[in-house]
Amino acid sequence: MKFSRTRNLISEYGQIALGIVLASIGLKAFLLPNGFLDGGVTGIALLVSSQLNIDVSVLLIAFSIPFLVLGYYTVSKRIVIKSIISIIGLALFIHFENFGTITEDKLLISIFGGLFLGAGIGIAIRNGSVLDGSEILGVYLNDKFGFSIGQVILLFNIILFSITAYLISVEVALYSILTYIVTAKVTDLTIEGFEDFIGVTIVSKKYExxxxxxxxDLGVGMTLYKGTRGVGNSGKYEDFDIIHSIINRIDIKKMHRIVKTIDDDAFIVEFDVNNVKGGVLRHYLDKKKNKVLPKV
Known part of the structure; x- marks a missing residue:
């Protein structure tokens, strides 16, 4: 048990270190040399650095302190400790590394700067840490006043990019918004994974x-519920299975064809799934050996 915990801890901090490296590449090789910003605390540090010529690594730590103090009272202490280590690590890496400017194309700067930064932030979040304190502010205001975290971060960045447009230029603000959009999307993909799963519930008399x-044909697992259907003029049809399964979105049309071929009147409900762990999610059936998946 102790060995497993140590291994997990090493894995977490190793991945956080990778996240720091990726985020710093996005900042130092793309955004900083070209005066572009990102959203959140990182964006504030970049904006102030561009106006006052103060080392961005110092500003990153300074502006993160209030959010980390806030996080001490709103999220777990373990997350705050990891975040302190991560933010200091990012600041040190930005300060000492010396990447050359890769491109001067503004579109490429926005896209690839956001890509590297988003991947780094996403990897850090997956391992219980944050590289930007604005997420902590979102959690706090959500708990205190009921605002969604997304609304808080969006408002935060609208103010930031408006100030950027006023102090620097509208063009820089627009490219910075593009950087933020790419960063946010890549962060989500890194956290949730690239595979897109969908939940399916099927009600049919021909359930077997x-x-x-x-x-x-699909090779996926399923959970079966006992149900009662047909309550109304037709009376009750009892003792049948309601089928519940999680499949990759790419297989949804194939699943429709399978069900339609067997029962054109089957009732199908689909719903988005943000995260899936465990279970049989892929084609684990060995058709040659004709294995059968256990019912849950």
Whole structure:
């Protein structure tokens, strides 16, 4: 148990270190040399650095302190400690590394700067840390006043980019918004993964045939619920299975064809799934050996 905990800890901090390296590449090789900004605390540090000629690594730590203090009372102490280590590590890496300017194309700067920064932030968040304190502010205001975290961060960045447009230029502000959009999207993809899963619930009188066909043709696991249907003029049809499964979105049309072939009147409900762990998510059936998945 102790060895496993140590291994997990090393893995977490190793991945956080990778996140710091990626984020610093995005900042030092793309955004900083070209005067572009990102959103959040990082964006504030970059803006103030451009106006006052103060080392951005110093500003990054200074502006993060209030948010980390706030985080001490709103999130777990473990997250705050990891975040302190991560932010100091990012500041040190930015201060000492010396990447050459890779490109002067403004569109490429926005896209690839946001890509590296978003990947770094996402990897850090996946391992229980933050590289930007604006997420902590969002958690606090959500808990205190009910504002969504997304609304808080959006408002925060609208103010930041408006100030950028006034102090620097509208063009820089627009490219910085593009950088922020890329960063946010890549952060989400890094946290949630690139595979897009969808939940499916199927209600049909021919449930046994559909169960077998899904297992055979899609090779995914499923959970079965006992249900009662047909309550109304037609009376009750009892003792049947409601099929619940998680499949990759790319297989959804194939699943529709399978169900339609067996029961054109089947009732199907689909819903988005943000995160999936465990279970049988891919084609784990060995069709040659004709294995059957266990029902849960």
């Amino acid at each position: 045939e559909i169960e077998s066909a899904i297992i055979k």
